[in-house]
Amino acid sequence: MKTYRIGVIKGDGIGPEIVDEAIKVLDSVSVTQGFNLKYEEMLLGGAAIDETGVPLPEETIQGVKKCDAVLFGAIGGPKWDNLERHLRPETGLLGLRKEMGTFANLRPAMVYDELVNASSLKPEVIQGVDIMVVRELTGGIYFGQPRELLEEKAYNTMVYTKEEVRRIAVVAFDIAMKRNKRICSVDKANVLEVSQFWREIVEDVAKDYPEVELSHMYVDNAAMQLIRDPKQFDVILTGNIFGDILSDAASMLSGSIGLLPSASTGKGVGLFEPIHGSAPDIAGQGIANPLATISSASMMLRYALGETEAADKIDEAIRKALSEGYRTGDIGDYDAKEICSCTEMGDIIANYV
Amino acid sequence: MKTYRIGVIKGDGIGPEIVDEAIKVLDSVSVTQGFNLKYEEMLLGGAAIDETGVPLPEETIQGVKKCDAVLFGAIGGPKWDNLERHLRPETGLLGLRKEMGTFANLRPAMVYDELVNASSLKPEVIQGVDIMVVRELTGGIYFGQPRELLEEKAYNTMVYTKEEVRRIAVVAFDIAMKRNKRICSVDKANVLEVSQFWREIVEDVAKDYPEVELSHMYVDNAAMQLIRDPKQFDVILTGNIFGDILSDAASMLSGSIGLLPSASTGKGVGLFEPIHGSAPDIAGQGIANPLATISSASMMLRYALGETEAADKIDEAIRKALSEGYRTGDIGDYDAKEICSCTEMGDIIANYV
Ligand SMILES: CC(C)[C@H](C(=O)O)[C@@H](O)C(=O)O
Numbered sequence A, B: 001m002k003t004y005r006i007g008v009i010k011g012d013g014i015g016p017e018i019v020d021e022a023i024k025v026l027d028s029v030s031v032t033q034g035f036n037l038k039y040e041e042m043l044l045g046g047a048a049i050d051e052t053g054v055p056l057p058e059e060t061i062q063g064v065k066k067c068d069a070v071l072f073g074a075i076g077g078p079k080w081d082n083l084e085r086h087l088r089p090e091t092g093l094l095g096l097r098k099e100m101g102t103f104a105n106l107r108p109a110m111v112y113d114e115l116v117n118a119s120s121l122k123p124e125v126i127q128g129v130d131i132m133v134v135r136e137l138t139g140g141i142y143f144g145q146p147r148e149l150l151e152e153k154a155y156n157t158m159v160y161t162k163e164e165v166r167r168i169a170v171v172a173f174d175i176a177m178k179r180n181k182r183i184c185s186v187d188k189a190n191v192l193e194v195s196q197f198w199r200e201i202v203e204d205v206a207k208d209y210p211e212v213e214l215s216h217m218y219v220d221n222a223a224m225q226l227i228r229d230p231k232q233f234d235v236i237l238t239g240n241i242f243g244d245i246l247s248d249a250a251s252m253l254s255g256s257i258g259l260l261p262s263a264s265t266g267k268g269v270g271l272f273e274p275i276h277g278s279a280p281d282i283a284g285q286g287i288a289n290p291l292a293t294i295s296s297a298s299m300m301l302r303y304a305l306g307e308t309e310a311a312d313k314i315d316e317a318i319r320k321a322l323s324e325g326y327r328t329g330d331i332g333d334y335d336a337k338e339i340c341s342c343t344e345m346g347d348i349i350a351n352y353v
């Protein structure tokens, strides 16, 4: 029987609770689908700071490299907010992304029909939304040098190399080929040289994908269009900081934010995590929604391990639970038949798969 | 009788049509309120390129400095899109902002009750929204040096000096004092040094305004919160590029995008313009909505000339026209009694003031 090594980073806040439910589901689906999962827990963020003094311990850097994929909960919380930059939980996450080389952040924003009323947007505007935001994750202004905080001024550098843009564009075009074959590349080429460069390289990559329809949009207009008519988008391709902003906006308009997963992939091992944060205010109460993490586990099976059937089973189970009216408290207002705890929701999905 | 010198930049696309209607209204209100307006037309953007070969002629730079305020329509269009960066219409506008020193871009996002159904958001989410986005306009990554487009890479610099942050923060706090005394400063301080710097200076300025409640939000979260619950915001204070993105998002959720004005002010002469673009696709057809430009003229009277009563008259006239069911085509779906052309709408407002 095939055995996969899964790195597990539970993290802070609700991280441990939601990851435990995802593991419950993975264990269940691996039995019915006939493969083995071996978990190795690693530290990151606040939990790592408390235990080792740094947000990204060397053991984690080495550990993830030996895995087939990494499942991650969430990090951060007020306890660690006032530490110096290099000691903060976020810095650990950024360092891990860089170390793992996960340059492609895939963030689907889709609407579950059952939750169409959960959005602040009108149902007719969002029903059927299915966007894949492809965000560059290990370059741009997040990592650009030089960067400095001085007495009288401070600065960061938004920089992209040809190779960095090319490889993320290739990921986006490959994904578009499996979807509706439309890419909207988002930049600010009317103001920024780095965006003009981005646009030229994306144009160049497009030549290898004659079937894909490529358009370009300025980031300010993209923010408007996402709100005005999100259904116009299929794949959105963009850089690190624009992707940070737009993917959050896209997921919020779906109204399904507690259910949305993400995948960060690159040349090596991939990192799979819910898009939401560590929600320290509700941690430990057993009321967190584990579905985004369970859905991230499904993305892991599909994209990292090639266990497509197992992934399908999980996705179906989530839909079934929703359509039968099972809801965690965060989405309890929308056609709920039964409000479940975090572990109850995990049990239901594990049972269905 | 008091006489003001108004610089008029009609620009491209629908620019000339909408500015003409604003002038019609200004002429009318100046008679009833007893002051004189002297207009001086100047060139910018595509119109300037066609006439002089450059998007920002020296006569415009000199001309605006002699005015009490500048009223501006919109620039740009496909005709000039493939010119080199330094010759593009946008470059002219950025140059003008810098030359005029208009570092504070005030972009109100508010909802006209009559148009509450025009938004893609649910009416209960947006009714009563009244946000003032205060965007830094002459610094940050828009103007930061060094910047370069090379063969293998390209980069821009996001930089702020203490003085640049301080003066825009002071503008925001002064505005907040006249509103609901709440400021949300938006940055990405968990990743960027320049944002950490921004945050520290804003904190420092806040000490002079003990009555104002200051909060901080990361830009990705701000994009989400604007969609989830825009009513939570009073004044949003942010840098140039974040402000570009968030102010467009904020105005789109209001559903009133064809009606929203903006003011760019600084140490000297202010620039007043609608937030929408030059809409080349409908230019010359007489169907453009002049209300955003008329509303910008009202902001000009209020903030640059101190003609508060005249400004109030215009604002009342706009509300009256809307509540009586007069609509231009762009908002014709929402409780319209009569669809007006651009000039008809101008006549109605000019008549009411
Ligand atoms: C926590 C933060 C550094 C991170 C980012 O900005 O990338 C987060 O917002 C995300 O999108 O994963």
Ligand SMILES: CC(C)[C@H](C(=O)O)[C@@H](O)C(=O)O
Pocket: A190, A191, A220, B090, B093, B094, B244
């Ligand atoms: C046209 C463009 C350069 C400009 C900007 O980005 O500032 C516009 O989007 C705006 O917001 O006024």
